[in-house]
Amino acid sequence: MRVLAALSGGVDSAVAAARAVDAGHDVVGVHMALSRTRDEHRTGSRGCCTIEDASDARRCADVLGIPYYVWDLSERFEQTVVADFLAEYAAGRTPNPCVRCNEHIKFTALLDRATALGFDAVCTGHYARVAVGGDGARSLHRARDAAKDQSYVLAVMGPDRLARAMFPLGEVSSKDDVRTEAAARGLPVSAKPDSYDLCFVADGDTQGFLRERLGSRPGDVVDEDGAVLGRHEGAWGFTVGQRKGLGLRHPAPDGRPRYVLDVRPATNTVVVGAAELLSVRGLQGVDAVWFDSPAGLAGQGRAQLRAHGEPVPARWHGTEDRLEVALDAPVRGLAPGQSVVCYVGDRVAVQATVDRVRRGADHGRDG
Amino acid sequence: MTRYLDHAATTPIHPQVAEAMAARLGVVGNPSSVHAAGREARRVVEESRERLAAAVGAHPTEVVWTSGGTEADNLAIKGLWWARHAADPRRTRVLVSAVEHHAVLDPARWLASQGAEVVELPVHDDGRLDLAALDAELAAHGDRVAVVSVMWANNEIGTIQPVADVVARAHAWGVPVHTDAVQAVGHLPVDLAAVRADAVSLTAHKLGGPVGVGALVVRRGLDLVPVLHGGGQERSVRSGTLDVVGVAGFALAAELAVSDLPAQTARLAGLRDALLAGVRDLVPDAVLRGPDPASGLRVPHNLHLTFPGCEGDSLIYLMDSHGVACSTGSACTAGVAQPSHVLLACGVEEVDARGALRFSFGRTSTPGDVEAVLAALPDVVTRARAAGMA
Numbered sequence: 001m002r003v004l005a006a007l008s009g010g011v012d013s014a015v016a017a018a019r020a021v022d023a024g025h026d027v028v029g030v031h032m033a034l035s036r037t038r039d040e041h042r043t044g045s046r047g048c049c050t051i052e053d054a055s056d057a058r059r060c061a062d063v064l065g066i067p068y069y070v071w072d073l074s075e076r077f078e079q080t081v082v083a084d085f086l087a088e089y090a091a092g093r094t095p096n097p098c099v100r101c102n103e104h105i106k107f108t109a110l111l112d113r114a115t116a117l118g119f120d121a122v123c124t125g126h127y128a129r130v131a132v133g134g135d136g137a138r139s140l141h142r143a144r145d146a147a148k149d150q151s152y153v154l155a156v157m158g159p160d161r162l163a164r165a166m167f168p169l170g171e172v173s174s175k176d177d178v179r180t181e182a183a184a185r186g187l188p189v190s191a192k193p194d195s196y197d198l199c200f201v202a203d204g205d206t207q208g209f210l211r212e213r214l215g216s217r218p219g220d221v222v223d224e225d226g227a228v229l230g231r232h233e234g235a236w237g238f239t240v241g242q243r244k245g246l247g248l249r250h251p252a253p254d255g256r257p258r259y260v261l262d263v264r265p266a267t268n269t270v271v272v273g274a275a276e277l278l279s280v281r282g283l284q285g286v287d288a289v290w291f292d293s294p295a296g297l298a299g300q301g302r303a304q305l306r307a308h309g310e311p312v313p314a315r316w317h318g319t320e321d322r323l324e325v326a327l328d329a330p331v332r333g334l335a336p337g338q339s340v341v342c343y344v345g346d347r348v349a350v351q352a353t354v355d356r357v358r359r360g361a362d363h364g365r366d367g
Numbered sequence: 368m369t370r371y372l373d374h375a376a377t378t379p380i381h382p383q384v385a386e387a388m389a390a391r392l393g394v395v396g397n398p399s400s401v402h403a404a405g406r407e408a409r410r411v412v413e414e415s416r417e418r419l420a421a422a423v424g425a426h427p428t429e430v431v432w433t434s435g436g437t438e439a440d441n442l443a444i445k446g447l448w449w450a451r452h453a454a455d456p457r458r459t460r461v462l463v464s465a466v467e468h469h470a471v472l473d474p475a476r477w478l479a480s481q482g483a484e485v486v487e488l489p490v491h492d493d494g495r496l497d498l499a500a501l502d503a504e505l506a507a508h509g510d511r512v513a514v515v516s517v518m519w520a521n522n523e524i525g526t527i528q529p530v531a532d533v534v535a536r537a538h539a540w541g542v543p544v545h546t547d548a549v550q551a552v553g554h555l556p557v558d559l560a561a562v563r564a565d566a567v568s569l570t571a572h573k574l575g576g577p578v579g580v581g582a583l584v585v586r587r588g589l590d591l592v593p594v595l596h597g598g599g600q601e602r603s604v605r606s607g608t609l610d611v612v613g614v615a616g617f618a619l620a621a622e623l624a625v626s627d628l629p630a631q632t633a634r635l636a637g638l639r640d641a642l643l644a645g646v647r648d649l650v651p652d653a654v655l656r657g658p659d660p661a662s663g664l665r666v667p668h669n670l671h672l673t674f675p676g677c678e679g680d681s682l683i684y685l686m687d688s689h690g691v692a693c694s695t696g697s698a699c700t701a702g703v704a705q706p707s708h709v710l711l712a713c714g715v716e717e718v719d720a721r722g723a724l725r726f727s728f729g730r731t732s733t734p735g736d737v738e739a740v741l742a743a744l745p746d747v748v749t750r751a752r753a754a755g756m757a
Binding site: 028067069070071072109112113115116117118 | 687
């Protein structure tokens, strides 16, 4: 097959590309430039967008003996991932830009361009597995290394595109194995630190980025009865479930910590309250992406609500694009805008974006 | 087999040059040393200086060796501005054409941090400098201009600039003129004595010499403030141990290129015209950028086209996968193609500027290269268009 290997400049994508080469594919490396104002050097754990990362990707391609190109997808990235990030925060929701990047950039813009240029598949360093059923249909499964599993952020791509995706790291047993393999292959990134901050936010300062792009808009911080407890610089600065940085001058009467319960852009207010008020028993999702056949559009298994969140037992049903999820155990601090992925065993059944949450009494252990 | 059509980026070293350089590489001697080994090295440097000067119509004492075109451009723009501004503080302005190479544009823009006022002069659709704009600028501020820089030939779209006209106009105001002739020598007759520019940038690797050596030809008596300070090897204007092997290779390459010029000019223009005709046949909506070859205002070895609906990234990948080495023609940062400032200055819309390809020919180019491009082109454009829609 003709395979386009997306090379971020990190160790995972480099080893994934190496494995694609070993498998006998005709591999071409592409580094996506997602920002037009790129820093020279990588600092700390920020993404993959510096010139140093591009150079690392180039050196990995050299070692693998594959062609290497940099493709400028910065405009698409700005128009989709960054614009969505800002719009979601402005609307009081909590977006996951990595999910949006997989949806709009890696498995749409990049995959479609690759297909048009004659490639059969795009290979990435994601940790997930693709299985082919008896009928030829693809299904998405958790990686063998549960700690690194990224099926949660990939599910948004849907089943159709899985046929053109290749995740060679799905079967590895640990990240250490990947690093060992990279070192054995002579890849210069074998000891490069993992990235986890948002790649497009300078210095990792998300609040500063939001302030710069959305502007300062002071408003009130209130309790659930509407009593004003403090002021904020912009409702976009708050996420449901947030505890730190509320800027409240007085402790709650009962002395217990308070959390953000709701962000209301219409009135530019942030509502705070006690932890048990955060408890969520169910949710409504929109823009559902079904992997299960539509028959019934219902199921039960576990629902995951964050990239590294613990899956909780759940039942779900829905329509082509809407999803209702009932959680068998309450969760804390679920915010609209987050991605929900429902699994049956280790197989992805459906993904959706949380639109509304259903609060309920918290009968949990630490209520 | 790879077809190399990117000679404007760099062109293969001439075998005679490689041979001469290899023969010299093992010989010790710093030209600044007074002993026999130093004197022998100095003799090579000075003979090379004379030979290069003769090849371009300059006087040997005017040749200042540099590490290449970029250093020569920096020395000219910064060195002239600093010197002229110091001599007459009212002279703050730097006039450059909007289609200059970044090695001229960026030093000029940097000078703004030193108090310079940078004026980027507009060009016509074909990239030719708007002389009326230069006239207007000189009429309004002629006594406040420190330096004018207009390139001899454009590296992207091949436009030959009216350098002699620029010189006549600027000299009327007592303003020195720099011209970047990196893309001209070896492809056009270059007689610096006739053109009378005050500073001229040259480089070896665009004409069959080695990478890493160039020269700034500086009119005698012209003050320049150094960029590189140190031993003062080159007229106290440029410091650094002289590259004996490099300058010897440069001089020989320049001689060979100039003596070969009449034959190569006709041959390369023929290849270029054949490629253009073939492209127009296969992709009727491809747009030629820069002057029409028949106008005589275009260097013979350059063809620059934009392909509607295509991205440069896709075009380059596809051409490369067909074994054709060419270029988008524009400046790169870590390999990311930006929309060309040259095309934008020519009035090309950004969306059209993205689909640019530059093919440039040189001594080793053959009709087979043209055939290979034309064989690949239909598939390349079809796929790049599909990718552009994706």
